[in-house]
Amino acid sequence: MCKSIDGSDAAEKGDLIPPKTPKETEKGKKGETDALKFSTEPSLKKIFMMAEPEFLMMVVTLIFIIASEASNLVIPLIVADAYDTIIFAGENETKSALNGEVNKIMGLALTIYFAGTFVGFLRTTIQGIIGERLVARLRCKLYSAILKQEIAFFDEHSTGELVSRLGNDTTLLQTVVSLNIPEVLTGLVKSITAIILMFMLNAKLAGVSLGGVIVIFLLSVPLGKSLGSLSKAYQDELGTAQTHSTEALGAMRTVQSFAAERKEINRFEKKIGNPDHFPKWYPTMMEGDERSTYRVGYFKSLVNSGFFTLIFGGGFGFLYISLWYGFYLVNQGELTIGQLTAFQSYVFNIGFGLGQVGANAAKVFEGLGASGRVFYLVERIPTIPKPASSDDGKKSAQKSLKPATMEGNIEFENVKFSYPSRPDITVLDDFSLSIQKNTTTALVGSSGAGKSTVVALLQRFYDIDSGNIKIDNEKLTDLDLQWVRSKMAYVQQEPQLFGLSVRDNLLYGVDREVSQSELESACEDANAHEFISTWSEGYDTLVGERGVKVSGGQKQRIAIARALLTKCSVLLLDEATSALDAESEHLVQQAIDKAVVGRTVIVIAHRLSTIRAADQIVVMDDHKIVDVGSHDNLLETCKKYQDLINRQNKK
Ligand SMILES: Nc1ncnc2c1ncn2[C@@H]1O[C@H](COP(=O)(O)OP(=O)(O)OP(=O)(O)O)[C@@H](O)[C@H]1O
Numbered sequence: 052m053c054k055s056i057d058g059s060d061a062a063e064k065g066d067l068i069p070p071k072t073p074k075e076t077e078k079g080k081k082g083e084t085d086a087l088k089f090s091t092e093p094s095l096k097k098i099f100m101m102a103e104p105e106f107l108m109m110v111v112t113l114i115f116i117i118a119s120e121a122s123n124l125v126i127p128l129i130v131a132d133a134y135d136t137i138i139f140a141g142e143n144e145t146k147s148a149l150n151g152e153v154n155k156i157m158g159l160a161l162t163i164y165f166a167g168t169f170v171g172f173l174r175t176t177i178q179g180i181i182g183e184r185l186v187a188r189l190r191c192k193l194y195s196a197i198l199k200q201e202i203a204f205f206d207e208h209s210t211g212e213l214v215s216r217l218g219n220d221t222t223l224l225q226t227v228v229s230l231n232i233p234e235v236l237t238g239l240v241k242s243i244t245a246i247i248l249m250f251m252l253n254a255k256l257a258g259v260s261l262g263g264v265i266v267i268f269l270l271s272v273p274l275g276k277s278l279g280s281l282s283k284a285y286q287d288e289l290g291t292a293q294t295h296s297t298e299a300l301g302a303m304r305t306v307q308s309f310a311a312e313r314k315e316i317n318r319f320e321k322k323i324g325n326p327d328h329f330p331k332w333y334p335t336m337m338e339g340d341e342r343s344t345y346r347v348g349y350f351k352s353l354v355n356s357g358f359f360t361l362i363f364g365g366g367f368g369f370l371y372i373s374l375w376y377g378f379y380l381v382n383q384g385e386l387t388i389g390q391l392t393a394f395q396s397y398v399f400n401i402g403f404g405l406g407q408v409g410a411n412a413a414k415v416f417e418g419l420g421a422s423g424r425v426f427y428l429v430e431r432i433p434t435i436p437k438p439a440s441s442d443d444g445k446k447s448a449q450k451s452l453k454p455a456t457m458e459g460n461i462e463f464e465n466v467k468f469s470y471p472s473r474p475d476i477t478v479l480d481d482f483s484l485s486i487q488k489n490t491t492t493a494l495v496g497s498s499g500a501g502k503s504t505v506v507a508l509l510q511r512f513y514d515i516d517s518g519n520i521k522i523d524n525e526k527l528t529d530l531d532l533q534w535v536r537s538k539m540a541y542v543q544q545e546p547q548l549f550g551l552s553v554r555d556n557l558l559y560g561v562d563r564e565v566s567q568s569e570l571e572s573a574c575e576d577a578n579a580h581e582f583i584s585t586w587s588e589g590y591d592t593l594v595g596e597r598g599v600k601v602s603g604g605q606k607q608r609i610a611i612a613r614a615l616l617t618k619c620s621v622l623l624l625d626e627a628t629s630a631l632d633a634e635s636e637h638l639v640q641q642a643i644d645k646a647v648v649g650r651t652v653i654v655i656a657h658r659l660s661t662i663r664a665a666d667q668i669v670v671m672d673d674h675k676i677v678d679v680g681s682h683d684n685l686l687e688t689c690k691k692y693q694d695l696i697n698r699q700n701k702k
């Protein structure tokens with residue numbers, strides 16, 4: 052038994068690895084994953100420019116950072132006073148007087164501490180909200196940028212990849228703005244203030260301690276960098292795994308009908324890396340030098356713990372060494388015990404502050420990588436309609452005509468076209484065809500001849516390489532794109548419904564008020580009213596994701612009704628070849644017969660009845676028109692057509 056996959060959803064139809072345009076392939080270095088190819092220069096500035104409305108609040112948080120860190124750091128100096136008050140208490144000082152003095156000092160310390168903590172609470176709250184505002188704005192911008200792209204773009208980018216950009220990468224950028232950058236600033240403010248205070252207390256001891264801190268910091272830089280690149284690699288591998296899983300989940304029927312669950316699991320596991328396949332825990336390289344999240348994560352954990360051991364372990368080591376030297380200075384009378392305790396906490400603060408800078412800087416680098424991928428999409432100018440200032444200067448002034456009505460006279464003049472993803476294969480070669488308004492043209496021919504391509508070009512999903520396509524004597528490229536598409540309706544071979552109610556699906560292409568009676572009359576014309584009204588919830592029935600809850604024939608009739616409701620001037624039908632039994636085929640045929648009246652129709656026809664009824668039949672083969680004529684005419688003169696009809700009759 053031979054099965055074919057002809058589902059029309061992008062995930063099912065798309066190649067496993069999207070084809071590359073020569074231009075974009077150049078950007079990708081050898082060995083890079085798909086996720087890395089489409090990236091622009093990473094930029095922190097661009098992230099911040101997106102947060103322009105939040106600038107003022109960012110300045111406020113910066114002030115709050117300084118205030119809360121300064122208050123935290125001043126406390127050790129105050130507490131030092133309490134130590135020294137007790138240590139240096141005079142013989143004749145009463146206990147209650149001493150307690151009173153200590154109470155005053157500690158009361159002040161606690162007041163400052165709570166004030167600082169409250170300011171800290173305010174700052175993290177504001178930061179969090181800034182992050183949420185930014186990520187929501189970025190997601191909206193990114194989604195609208197993606198939806199504006201031309202169809203060729205979606206031939207290159209898988210659904211999973213785009214979903215990952217919208218989800219994972221935007222979240223990474225949110226964390227960078229709302230957490231990592233403020234943490235880097237906090238760490239810097241903390242460390243610099245602590246260093247200044249240390250020098251104010253005792254320059255000698257400050258010098259020794261700072262020397263140690265610098266050594267630790269320098270050692271931690273390469274570790275931090277490698278942590279950053281490992282985190283990025285991890286994100287990339289996860290992104291690829293997500294691309295695979297989205298593709299499989301979007302095509303579960305195909306996966307299960309081929310019993311390909313294991314194959315899909317393997318494809319996913321190859322990128323995730325099943326830890327149970329490595330009995331000694333060590334993730335050896337997968338076949339084909341593939342990295343997996345487990346392998347990258349394994350080394351990430353190693354470097355991560357090395358990084359923090361160095362910062363905290365090394366930091367505490369130096370703390371004790373400086374303490375040792377501090378005791379010596381106390382003995383020498385150059386420092387009080389109280390000052391030494393303050394000193395101790397500053398060393399700790401510097402260690403902690405620099406650790407904070409290092410760890411968060413690594414995350415900022417990771418976020419920078421994501422910014423390159425996100426801004427590549429946000430800034431990408433769709434090639435259709437052509438940008439106002441295109442490279443070839445001359446064409447830069449684009450007309451955008453919006454005539455009052457579309458008559459529906461269509462002209463293809465010597466059209467030459469190849470898909471952008473396969474520039475070397477000519478799909479239409481010197482294609483010329485004239486279609487009069489209010490007539491039906493049937494396109495027939497072998498599979499791969501270019502029939503669907505003709506329909507795609509008329510909707511300007513792709514721009515042609517040479518020749519002209521004209522509607523009512525105006526060049527397609529001179530007409531407003533939205534206007535053209537709004538005057539056309541397209542019923543695909545396997546129509547797409549959305550996970551909404553039948554009513555919402557029917558009204559998908561309509562932006563006017565539609566009464567229930569108009570809705571029902573369109574459905575009656577499309578032979579859809581009868582079955583919809585047998586459902587208990589009628590027009591409010593939910594059709595399930597991508598319309599899985601309705602049959603193929605029902606889906607087609609709903610799609611025809613949806614097209615009729617747009618009151619289109621041009622109807623494009625990609626007739627279903629299979630999946631319908633004789634009865635539903637008859638019902639769909641009736642629906643089509645009613646739909647073609649009073650408009651220009653191009654139908655990619657497979658059924659003899661549709662072909663016969665057409666005003667002109669275009670026979671296509673090998674990317675060219677072989678013949679044009681009426682049924683009787685072609686039956687006499689065209690060999691290809693005779694073969695085609697003979698095959699139909701045999702069926
Ligand atoms: N998005 C695409 N990117 C690259 N090549 C494509 C794309 N879509 C179609 N092609 C190629 O263009 C050629 C014409 O395809 P088209 O879909 O127009 O054929 P068709 O006549 O509609 O065939 P069928 O009857 O099987 O639907 C085929 O060789 C096909 O492989």
Ligand SMILES: [Mg+2]
Nearest residue numbers: 502503504655
């Ligand atoms: Mg086709």
